[in-house]
Amino acid sequence: MATFGTAVATNQNPNKSVEVAQPPSDSVSSLCFSPKANFLVATSWDNQVRCWEISRSGAAVASVPKASISHDQPVLCSTWKDDGTTVFSGGCDKQVKMWPLLSGGQPVTVAMHDAPIKEVAWIPELNLLVTGSWDKTLKYWDTRQSNPVHTQQLPDRCYALTVKHPLMVVGTADRNLIVFNLNNPQTEFKRIPSPLKYQTRCVAAFPDQQGFLVGSIEGRVGVHHLDDSQQSKNFTFKCHRDGSEIYSVNSLNFHPALNLCSLWSYILQRIFIHQLKCPFFCEDFDAPAQIHHTFATAGSDGAFNFWDKDSKQRLKAMSRCGQPIPCSTFNSDGSIFAYSVCYDWSKGAENHNPATAKTYIYLHLPQESEVKGKPRVGTSGRK
Amino acid sequence: MGKKKKRVSSKVWCYYCDREFDDEKILVQHQKAKHFKCHVCHKKLSTAGGMAIHVLQVHKESVTKVPNAKPGRESTDIEIYGMQGIPPDILAAHYGEDEEEAPSKAAKVDTPYTQLVGGVVPGQLGVGYPPQSTLGAMQPIYSTAVPIPPAGWSVAPRPQPWYPQHPAGSIPPPAHVGFAQQPLFPVQNVRPPLASTASPALQPAQVVPPGIPSSTPPVPVSQPLFPVVNNNTATQSSPFSAPIPSSIPASASAEIKGPVDAHSGGSLTNSHSYASGPNTGGPSIGPPPVIANKAPATQPAVNEVYLVWEDEAMSMEERRMSSAKYQVHDETTQMSSIDAAIDRRISESRLAGRMAF
DSSP: EEEEEEETSOEEEHHTTEOOOOSSOOOEEEEEEOOOSSSSHHHHHHHEEEEEEEETTTTTTEEEEEEEEESSSSEEEEEOTTTSSSSEEETTEEEEEEEEEGGTTTOEEEEOOOOOEEEEEEEETTTTEEEEEEESEEEEOOOOOOSEEEEOOOOOOOOEEEEEEEEEEEEEEEGGGEEETTSSSTTTEEEOOSSSSOOEEEEETTTTTSSEEETTTTTTEEEEEEEGGGGGGOOEEESSSTTTEEEOOEEEEEOOOHHHHHOOOHHHHHHHHTTTOTTHHHHHGGGGGGOOOEEEETTTSOOOEEETTTEEEEEEEOOSSSSSSOOOETTTTOOOOEEESSSOOOTTTOOOTTTTOOEEEEEEOOOHHHSSSSOOOSSSSOO | GGGGGGHHHHHHEEETTEEESSOHHHHHHIIIIIIBBBBBTTTBBBSSHHHHHHHHHHHHHOOOBTTTOOTOBSSSSSBBBBTTTTOHHHHHHHHTTGGGGHHHHHHHHHSHHHHHHHOOOOTTGSSSSSSEEEEEEHHHHHHTTOOOOOOOOOOOOOOOOOOOTTTTOOOOOOTTOOOOOOSSSTTSSSSHHTTTOTTTTHHHHHHHHHOTTTSSOOOOOOOSSSSTTTTHHHHHHHHHHHTTTIIIIIIIIHHHHHHHHHHHHOOSSSGGGGGHHHHHSSSSSTTTTTTTTOOOGGHHHHOOOOEESTTTTTHHHHHHHHSSHHHHHHHHHHHHHHHHHHHHHHHHHHHHHHHHO
16 A cells, blocks of 8 residues: 655555545644544644544555544544544644534534644543643543533643543643543642653553553653552663654554453353363463553654563564654554654654645554563573 | 583583573673672772762762672782673683683683773673773763664563453452552662661762752651552452552562662662663663763763653643634634533523632
8 A cells, every 4th residue: 555645755655554534634633542443543734633544454454534624723633432422622723623524513612722723532431531732731521511620720731641541641832741540530649850861752551550651852762650569660771762863752652452352251251161160261262361561652764663561572573664653552452553644743843744744553563472461581582 | 522612501600609500691790799889889880890880970989899709819900701701710710621712711810801892892791881981982882882772672572361251340350469568658678778788878969969959868768659559449449459569579579680770770879870681671761870961060971861751840641632723613612612602601690600700
C-alpha cells in the first residue's frame, strides 16, 4: 500500500503499513479506536474529526471513511465512550463535542474551557468526561449538564493525561505530574515533578495502575511507580534519537493485552473445561494469562518502537518514516496499531511547507513477538 | 586434550569460588551476582575492581575483599571477567595438564590493566568494563560496548494466530485468574531486604536524584495507593489486576538481580559514569542508566546533541496554534462551514442559557 506522494523524497512508509484511505488534509493530532469495534477516529489540524471503519481479514486490512464532523478550529484530542457509540473531541475552539456517531446524531458541545482543550478522556467507572486544558484546569463533565461537575485547578497547562481507573495522571507544563485517585477526584493524590528533565509530552498509566510512563521532548521515557516501596523499580530510558538529534516522544500506548489474556483464559477454560479436577488446572490456567506490560512509543523522528518495561527490552524497532509520528494508538484488542505520519511542528513553522506537507495514517499489524513481553532471559548476556 | 582448548564453551569455572558452569555467560552472570555486586545498592558491576571503585566513589566505602570468594582469591586487584584474567598458576592448577594454553593466557593475565586499557578487550565478553571508565580509559571501551545489544533485540518470528478472529469484549474475563498472589501496591517486601543490608543512611542520599523529589525520601506513607484495585472494584479491575500476579513475580523475581543497577543508574544522579557498558550488552532497553540530561558535562558525546523541539515553555501544539496559519485558517473554515457555525451557535446559546459563566 505504498501509495504516497511522489514529491516526498523520503519513504513515508518503510514499514509497509496499510495506509488509511482519504487521510486528513492537515496533521493528525489524535487517534483513537472504538473500544467495541474497529472504528478509527482521527482529529486533525484541519478542524475535522473523521471516522473510518477498519476491516480486517487475516493480513488484509481495508479502511472505509464513514463520517466526519468539524470544529471551528483545530482539534487536538479525542476519545471514545466505553460503549463505542460516541466520540468526544476537543481542541482549539475550547470546547468538547459529543458526537453520537453510531446513531448518526449531530454533535453537541458538552464541555467548555477558557483555553484550548488538549486532553479528553472518558471515565466509564464514573460515567464522566474529564477534560484538560491550557487554561490550567481539569474539568469533569456529566454530558447532560452544561456545568462541570467539578473543576480541578492544575499547576500549569495540561499537556498530557491518562486514565486507568482509579488512577489518573495529568502531565502539565513545567514538568508537573499530578496523580489522582479517581475514587477521590477532588484532591490531588500526589504531585511530583517529572522524573524527566524536559517538557512532558505524553503519559500512559500502567495497565495494572501501579504507575505510569512519561515521555518527554528529550527522547526519553520514564517508567515511574507510584508506591513508595517501588521507587527502586523506576528507571528512564532513551529513545527516538538519531545521532546528535534528540526527538520528542510523542505517544505512549500500552498494548491492550487485556482482551488477549481474556481470550487465552477463555480458550483454556474451554479446553480444560472437562478437566476441571486436574490439580494443575490453575497453573495451566494462569500461565498464559500473563498480562503484557508492553507498550509502543512513537516520536518526532518518525519511528515507533515496541517495548517491554518489565524485561527492559525493546521488542521491536520499526523503521523511521519520513515525517514525525505525532500520535498513535492500538485498537481494542491490540491487533492493530494505528499511527499517523505527518508534521508535528517539532521543527517549527519555518520547516512546515503546507504545499508539500502530506498527512498519512497507517495501520500496522503487530506480530506477537512485537507486543508480547518476553520473559527475562537469564542466559543471554544481559546486565 | 583437544577438548581442553574448548573449555570456554564446555567447562568454565569461577575464579573466586571454583564453581563450574556450562556457559561463560552464565559464569559472568554468576560473578556479577555473587562477587561483583555492590553491597550497598546492589548494583552489579562487571569486575571486582569496578565494584570497589563504585563502592568507593558512590558510597564512600572501601571494599578490599571480593564477597563470597575463597580465601586467597579475595583480591579486588585482579581483573577477572568470566574466564579472563585468571592468574596462570591458578589456571594451571585447575586444569593441571592444560599448560600449552597458559602462555597465551599468561600474557593477558600478567598485565590485565594495560591490556584492557589498550583496548584489547578479549571477545565479546570483554565489552565495556564499567570500571575502566573510572580508570581513565572509558570512551573507547564504552563506545565499543554500545553496539553489542543487537542480539538482544532479535525477535522470535513465530507467526501465531494470536489475536485474530475473536470478538473483542465478548469474552468474560474469568475473575479468578491469577488471584494467587497480589503484590499490587504493597510490594514492600520485594526489594527492601536487599537494600537494607547496608547503610540505610547512604541510600536515600544517593538515590534521591534531583528529579525525584519529595515523594521518595519522606515518611514512608505506605498507605496503599489504589488499594481498591483488589477489593471494591473487583469487577472492573479484575481484568487488569488479575493477570498481574503472574507477571510481576515472574518478571520481578527474574528481574530482581538485574534491574537494581538499571534503576540505580536511572535515578542516581552521578551513576552514569559507572553505568557499565555491559549493562547495555544485554537486551535491555537501550542503555538505561546513562542519564544524559542529568550530567551532560561528564558525557562528552552527549554535549553535541540537541533537542529538535527545545522550547521548554511551550508545547508544539501551542506554538502551532499560535501561528498565523491556524489563526487565518480557522476564520475561513468557520465562515465556510455552515454546519460548524450552526453547531457553534446552538452550543453557545445552549451554554449561555445554562452556564453560570
